[in-house]
Amino acid sequence: MILGSLGRQGNPHTLALVERRLEARGIPCVRLLLSEIFPAKLALMSDVxxxxxxxxxxLSIDWGYAFPRPLLTPYEALVALGARDDWHATGAVYPMDYYAKDGLGRTRPPAPDDVDKETKEVPGLRRPAGTAVGAG
Structure with missing residues (x-):
């Protein structure tokens, strides 16, 4: 899992959503935070x-062919994991806009199935103890 840190591209809610689906399937994953995603950089991790x-x-759609391993968007991963319908099946457009109202987490609060029912938090997004937003 790669979370983009350049500008406002990365979305922690979307990251957590996909990670939870992987975990539910027993698929291990590792988390990377990258400002830029290059084929040579990912090639260094050949066990992925x-x-x-x-x-x-x-990146996935226009430049995916240049990467040594498949580079999926969250939507593609969720379709592969059976968590989203394939856009062909629904007759919808191929979703690329994470800023959309119904995007994969960009402008909406987490969906009910994204939230841990006991802690009321999105797994993987817990703030370390003793920290607060804007604390300096």
Whole structure:
């Protein structure tokens, strides 16, 4: 799992959503925080079978062929995991806009199935104890 840190491309809610789906399937994953995603950088980690990047969807669509392993968008990963319908099946457009109202977490609060029912938090997004937003 790659969370983009360049500008506002990365979306922690989307990252957590995909990670939870992987975990439910027993698929191990590692988390990377990258400002730029380059084929040579990912090639250094040859034991990774597939990448899911939560950054710019055009990286996967326009430049995916240049990467040594599949570089999926969150949507593609969720379709592969059976958590989203394939856009062909629904007759919808191919979703690339994470800023959309119904996007994969960009402008909406986490969906009910994204939230841990006991802690009321999105797994993987817990703030370390003793910290607060804006604390300096």
């Amino acid at each position: 079978d597939c990448w899911v990047q939560v950054a710019c969807p055009r």
